[in-house]
Structures are given as structure tokens and as C-alpha cells.
Amino acid sequence: xDDPPLQKIAISGPTxxxxxxxxxxxxxxxxxxxxxxxxxxxATLSDDAAVEASPxxxxxxxxxxxxxxxxxxxxxxxxxxxxFLGWFSAxxxxxxxxxxxxxxxxTSLSSQSQSPNPKPSPFIFLLLASPPSDPSHIHTHEYxxxxxxxxxxxxxxxxxxNIGPAFRGHYGAFSPSSPLPPLRYGPxxxxxxxDDGEERLGRLKQAAKDQRKLDxxxxxxxxxxxxxxxxxxxxxxxxxxxxxxxxxLLKIENLTCLVEKTSAMVLEQLMWSAVTPDVVMSAKIAEKxxxxxxxxxxxxxxxxxxKRLESLAEALVE
Amino acid sequence: xxxxxENVPPFIAAQLSHLLSHFRLTVKVxxxxxxxxxxxxxxxxxxxxxxxxxxxxxWDIIFDVESPYAAPDVIFGPEDxxxxxxxxxPASPDPSFSNCLSDWNYKDPSRLLTLIxxxxxxYVLYQRKRVGEVDDDRLKFEISTILSREGxxxxxxxxxxxxxxxxxxxxxxxxxxxxxxSCCSWRYSQKIYLQVVYPVGRKxxxxxxxxxxxxxxxxxxxxxxxxxxxxxxxxxDGMCLAEYLPNLEEYLGKQVLEAVSLIEVRRHFIEALANxxxxxxxxxxxxxxxxxxxxxxxxFTFLVHFLIPTQxxxxxxTIMLQSSQHFNSQMAPIxxxxxxxxxxxxxxxxxxxxxRICEFLADEALNFKRQCSEGQVQ
Numbered sequence: 001x002d003d004p005p006l007q008k009i010a011i012s013g014p015t016x017x018x019x020x021x022x023x024x025x026x027x028x029x030x031x032x033x034x035x036x037x038x039x040x041x042x043a044t045l046s047d048d049a050a051v052e053a054s055p056x057x058x059x060x061x062x063x064x065x066x067x068x069x070x071x072x073x074x075x076x077x078x079x080x081x082x083x084f085l086g087w088f089s090a091x092x093x094x095x096x097x098x099x100x101x102x103x104x105x106x107t108s109l110s111s112q113s114q115s116p117n118p119k120p121s122p123f124i125f126l127l128l129a130s131p132p133s134d135p136s137h138i139h140t141h142e143y144x145x146x147x148x149x150x151x152x153x154x155x156x157x158x159x160x161x162n163i164g165p166a167f168r169g170h171y172g173a174f175s176p177s178s179p180l181p182p183l184r185y186g187p188x189x190x191x192x193x194x195d196d197g198e199e200r201l202g203r204l205k206q207a208a209k210d211q212r213k214l215d216x217x218x219x220x221x222x223x224x225x226x227x228x229x230x231x232x233x234x235x236x237x238x239x240x241x242x243x244x245x246x247x248x249l250l251k252i253e254n255l256t257c258l259v260e261k262t263s264a265m266v267l268e269q270l271m272w273s274a275v276t277p278d279v280v281m282s283a284k285i286a287e288k289x290x291x292x293x294x295x296x297x298x299x300x301x302x303x304x305x306x307k308r309l310e311s312l313a314e315a316l317v318e
Numbered sequence: 319x320x321x322x323x324e325n326v327p328p329f330i331a332a333q334l335s336h337l338l339s340h341f342r343l344t345v346k347v348x349x350x351x352x353x354x355x356x357x358x359x360x361x362x363x364x365x366x367x368x369x370x371x372x373x374x375x376x377w378d379i380i381f382d383v384e385s386p387y388a389a390p391d392v393i394f395g396p397e398d399x400x401x402x403x404x405x406x407x408p409a410s411p412d413p414s415f416s417n418c419l420s421d422w423n424y425k426d427p428s429r430l431l432t433l434i435x436x437x438x439x440x441y442v443l444y445q446r447k448r449v450g451e452v453d454d455d456r457l458k459f460e461i462s463t464i465l466s467r468e469g470x471x472x473x474x475x476x477x478x479x480x481x482x483x484x485x486x487x488x489x490x491x492x493x494x495x496x497x498x499x500s501c502c503s504w505r506y507s508q509k510i511y512l513q514v515v516y517p518v519g520r521k522x523x524x525x526x527x528x529x530x531x532x533x534x535x536x537x538x539x540x541x542x543x544x545x546x547x548x549x550x551x552x553x554x555d556g557m558c559l560a561e562y563l564p565n566l567e568e569y570l571g572k573q574v575l576e577a578v579s580l581i582e583v584r585r586h587f588i589e590a591l592a593n594x595x596x597x598x599x600x601x602x603x604x605x606x607x608x609x610x611x612x613x614x615x616x617x618f619t620f621l622v623h624f625l626i627p628t629q630x631x632x633x634x635x636t637i638m639l640q641s642s643q644h645f646n647s648q649m650a651p652i653x654x655x656x657x658x659x660x661x662x663x664x665x666x667x668x669x670x671x672x673x674r675i676c677e678f679l680a681d682e683a684l685n686f687k688r689q690c691s692e693g694q695v696q
Contacts, residue, residue, distance in 0.1 A: 024355070027384060028353065028382055028383075028384035028385070029353075029382060029384075091353075091380065092353045092354075092355065093351060093352070093353050093354075093363065094353075094363065094378065094380055094393060095378055095393050095396075097393055097394075097396060097399065098393075098399075099380065099391045099392060099393045100391060100392045100393070100394070100402070100403065100404070101391040101392075102391075103402050103405070104402075104404055104405070107405060130355075132351055132363070132378075133351070137356070139355065151405070152400060153399070
């Protein structure tokens with residue numbers, strides 16, 4: 001039962017990032033299971049016969065499941081949409097070498113995960129650690145990937161797959177499988193002036209309206225003017241830009257004024273409901289809002305409520 | 319940085335102190351640190367230096383302060399990546415020792431010691447297996463002839479930068495040196511080892527060269543017997559270790575017996591010194607290597623330190639005078655240079671030795687007094 005050797009292991013950038021995030025926020029070491037898929041790399045053509053023997057399998061980790069419980073067991077492997085690939089261990093401030101426990105766990109996990117599978121699949125182990133001697137405020141995360149085969153850890157290179165031109169090769173094997181969108185052909189029904197045209201006109205109107213709204217926000221600073229921020233003109237242009245910022249600040253100030261007013265109104269409404277004919281109820285509310293009734297039946301407030309509200313309440317009581 | 323024993327959680331401290339005080343070899347803790355991100359938490363991991371094959375192996379012991387009930391994890395050295403103590407014999411893993419981890423009881427302070435002992439025993443077997451796998455005819459022969467010796471340890475070193483070699487640590491002399499020295503204060507059993515280093519991988523050589531040989535003793539043995547004074551018998555071409563060892567052991571055995579008998583000679587000498595000098599102020603009663611007497615020349619009072627070599631009486635003792643009245647600028651008592659060029663004959667009787675030293679010191683005391691009054695701060 002010899003596992004097919006892997007050429008390398010790949011992990012998607014977000015998966016690795018969230019794994020590291022989970023590790024760095026956890027109070028202690030974490031362990032978990034890795035899921036993903038194994039694919040054949042497109043064979044590279046070569047005249048050299050020796051290349052034929054080189055492994056062409058690529059394991060891609062796409063998801064993980066972590067648990068702080070050190071008692072992992074493949075029998076308890078939760079089902080996941082992607083096939084089970086292996087496990088990871090993340091421990092803080094320790095050397096980046098598989099430990100005694102990790103070896104034992106890998107041995108037992110790999111033997112358990114193999115039994116139901118008729119076809120042997122590679123078993124991988126991902127180790128994350130931070131160095132034991134490390135200046136305390138710099139956090140370094142190190143990781144190493146291994147394939148477990150023949151009772152030993154074989155180090156494998158770990159590719160982090162991100163989106164971008166550098167990773168185009170990774171999507172080389174991708175073939176679009178979605179059907180072509182339906183194309184409308186044939187002469188358009190009716191004349192351009194029919195309801196179809198009206199609909200188009202409505203859409204144009206809507207677009208113009210939206211544009212006007214956007215322009216109002218930009219205060220005349222359209223994209224064309226922004227382009228002047230580059231190059232030799234930029235110096236003289238800063239004044240204009242400062243003006244824009246002033247306007248923006250003014251707007252924000254207006255906005256805060258509005259917010260203040262509305263919250264005052266909300267408080268007023270609260271007082272409206274507080275001063276209900278039900279005296280018991282109002283006493284309860286008064287207790288909660290730090291107000292009190294004085295012997296004359298007037299309601300006095302704690303000094304955190306302004307005078308304006310007090311007079312309002314007085315008028316209401318009368 | 320948090321450091322110091324007060325920061326070690328009690329469940330680890332108990333295990334560790336039991337290990338350090340009860341292990342049959344001298345184990346050291348190289349460093350302790352915390353699993354905490356900022357290294358400010360309790361110290362729950364440490365590096366152990368464990369003697370092996372006249373060298374040390376470094377193992378990192380990883381406890382977790384968050385789960386004190388769990389057994390510790392061990393990370394072995396970078397060159398031992400294929401050492402898997404619990405998977406040495408795939409057919410029958412020793413159940414009694416799997417239990418020592420699965421039934422880990424943090425309240426029993428001897429658990430760590432049991433674990434380290436087991437791991438070290440497995441390591442001896444692992445290295446023996448590695449050395450056995452080396453494809454070298456001479457080595458295979460040597461192993462087959464000396465494997466029956468008890469306590470032999472082997473080590474296979476294969477670094478990228480150095481050539482492969484196999485190291486043997488052969489314990490010599492089946493005698494208990496601790497028992498031979500009366501009232502000795504040694505905690506560990508004193509042993510002498512022969513270190514044999516075979517270079518590997520030079521197949522083209524017709525006659526195998528002599529291995530590198532070196533005698534190593536436990537450091538405390540120096541008080542009685544200095545291994546550096548032993549001249550190793552020469553290694554004849556085509557010799558094997560099994561031939562070499564009996565001669566060496568016979569020779570070394572005599573040397574050790576002689577060295578032990580010399581303790582008594584030194585004791586007699588110190589007793590003889592008491593005649594002219596009076597009772598010693600201080601003397602080493604076990605190995606008789608040191609004695610200090612109080613002497614006076616007129617009103618000038620001073621101490622006489624005798625440092626007696628292991629080769630006594632062949633080598634004469636070194637004498638050092640120390641004034642009890644004069645101090646230097648650091649307020650330390652003024653001492654003379656070590657004196658070992660006074661008249662001496664190993665054939666003298668102890669009493670005669672003591673008298674001749676006393677005569678010599680009568681003159682030397684005047685020189686020393688002058689030296690003191692010049693060097694003294696007023």
C-alpha cells in the first residue's frame with residue numbers, strides 16, 4: 001500500500017490566511033483536518049527519459065476544520081464536500097519539526113483513513129509554528145508541508161495559490177463548462193418608436209438622473225479634473241482640492257447637526273411616553289431615567305437632561 | 319522576558335525537579351520558555367541536554383499550560399528526524415510504555431523521568447540500528463565482536479558539512495571506583511570510557527586506518543586520577559577493538575588502583591605536616607589533595623596552602639602563602655606565587671618531606687613578609 005508520491009502541495013491563499021488567523025487568535029495550540037483534492041499536473045514534455053518517473057500529482061488544500069481537542073481521530077472525520085487530505089498541527093514557540101505525538105497521530109490517522117478507500121490517496125501533514133526564540137513583539141509564522149508515505153515524513157514544497165497574473169498557470173487546466181448565453185437574432189420586433197424604444201428612453205433618463213446625483217456629490221470634481229492631480233499641474237491644483245475638502249467637512253458638520261437634532265427628538269419622544277397619566281408607570285420610568293417627582297407633583301430631572309426638556313415636561317404635567 | 323523558576327507551573331516544576339535529581343545521568347535544562355505569544359506567560363517548554371555517547375542530545379519538551387492533564391510532547395534533534403521511539407518495532411509496540419503517555423498522571427512526579435528514560439533507551443537502540451546499517455565491512459566486524467559489552471553506546475553522525483563517521487563510547491573497567499574511595503561524596507558512578515571514532519565511506523582504502531582513540535572520564539574523577547596522564551597503547555595495523563581493549567583495560571586498571579592507593583600516601587604526608595606546623599586549619603579528608611596550615615614567623619602570621627597533585631610523591635606539592643595581616647587594594651589578602659621549585663625528593667620519608675618544607679619556608683616567609691609590606695595599601 002504505497003501512496004503515490006506528490007510533486008507538491010498547494011494551498012489557496014485565503015485558506016492559509018484564515019488558518020494562520022485561527023492559530024494566532026487561539027489561546028493555545030490547535031489541530032485540525034485538511035480537505036481538498038488531488039489532481040494530475042499536465043505532464044511536461046521532455047526528451048530526458050528520467051523525467052518520466054517524476055511524480056505528477058498535485059494536492060490542493062481548499063478547506064480546513066480546526067478543533068482545540070488534541071484527540072483527533074479519522075473515524076470521527078466529519079463529512080465535508082471535499083475529500084479528506086490530511087491534518088495540520090499549529091503550536092506556538094516550538095521548533096518547526098514534527099514532534100513525537102505528531103508522528104504517532106499521523107501514523108494512526110493515515111492508516112484509518114486508508115482502510116475504506118480502495119485506491120490509496122496521499123496523506124499530507126501541515127505543520128505551523130512560531131520560532132522558540134523570537135523578539136516578543138514580532139510575530140513570525142512558519143509552516144512546512146509533508147507527505148506521509150512509507151512511515152516517514154517527506155517534505156514537500158507548499159505553493160500558495162492566489163489570484164493574479166503570476167498564478168495564471170494554475171488555472172491553465174481550467175476549461176469553461178457553462179453553455180453559451182442565448183443569443184437573440186432576427187429582426188427586432190416593432191419599430192424603434194414602439195414601447196421597446198420607450199423602455200430604452202426611460203433607462204437613459206434614469207441614468208442621467210443618477211449621474212446628476214453623483215455630480216452633486218462630487219461638487220464639480222469629476223474624473224476628468226482628478227486626472228490633473230498628476231504631473232506638473234498638480235501644484236496649482238492643490239488649492240482647488242483643499243477647497244473640496246473644506247466643502248466635504250462642511251457637509252459632515254451639517255450631517256452631525258442633523259444627527260444631533262434627531263437624537264434630541266428621539267429623547268423628547270421618550271419623555272412623551274414617560275409622562276403618561278399612569279402615575280405608577282411614570283414613577284417607574286422616572287426611576288429608570290434618574291428623574292424624580294417632588295412633593296408638588298412636578299417632575300424634576302437629573303442634571304444630565306437639559307432645561308428645555310424640563311420645561312416641556314412641566315407643561316405636560318399641568 | 320519572563321524567566322526564573324517562580325514562573326514554572328507547579329505541575330511541570332515537580333516533574334522536572336524529580337528528573338534532575340533522580341536521573342542516573344547528569345541532565346541539564348538548557349533553556350525554558352513560554353508558549354505565550356509575548357513570552358510573558360508561565361514557562362511550559364524547555365530544552366533538555368541529555369548525555370549520550372560522550373556528547374549531549376538536545377530534546378525539546380513541550381508541555382501545554384492550557385492543558386495540564388495532557389502528557390508532554392517531545393521534539394527530537396534535527397538530525398534525528400527518523401527517530402520514532404513508539405514505532406521502533408511495528409509488530410509489537412511495547413504496551414507498558416505506550417501507557418506511560420496515554421495514562422499520563424500529572425500528579426505523579428516521576429512520570430517525566432520514566433518517559434525520558436524510556437526514550438533514551440530507545441535512542442540507544444535506534445543509533446545502534448543506524449550504525450548497523452552502515453555498509454562498511456570493518457565496522458560490521460567490530461560491532462559483531464564488541465556488541466556483547468554492556469553499556470556500549472554508538473552514534474552515527476552525518477552532517478552535510480562533515481564526512482560520515484561512527485562514534486563508539488565503550489565503558490572500560492568493570493570496577494566500582496566509587497566503592498574504592500572511602501567516604502567519597504560522588505553522586506554519580508564514576509566511569510572511564512574509550513571514545514573510538516571510525517571514519518566511514520572511504521572504500522578505496524586497502525588497509526583500514528586506525529580509528530581515533532580518546533579516553534574520557536567523568537569530570538569528578540580528576541580529583542583522584544587524571545586521564546590526561548594515561549598514555550594509550552599504540553594501535554597496530556589490522557587490529558580490531560576486541561583485541562585492543564583487554565590490554566588497555568589491564569593497563570588502566572593498574573593505574574586506577576595505583577591512583578587510589580596514592581590517596582593514602584597523601585594522607586600520611588598531611589599527617590606528617592602536622593608535626594612541624596601543628597594541626598591543619600583545613601584539609602581535604604577524602605582525596606587528600608589540599609591542606610592549609612597556620613604558621614608564624616615572629617609576629618608575622620600567615621597561612622600555608624598545600625596543593626598536592628595526583629602524581630604525589632613523584633610530583634612535589636605546590637605551596638602558596640597567604641598573609642593574614644596584609645591586604646591589597648581590593649581588600650583581598652595578599653598571596654604569594656605558587657611555589658613548586660623547592661628542594662624535593664620523592665624518596666624521602668613523609669616526615670623528612672615535612673621537615674625540609676618547614677626549613678624552606680622559614681626563609682621564604684621573610685621574602686613573603688617583605689613582599690607584603692611593599693604591596694600593602696596603607
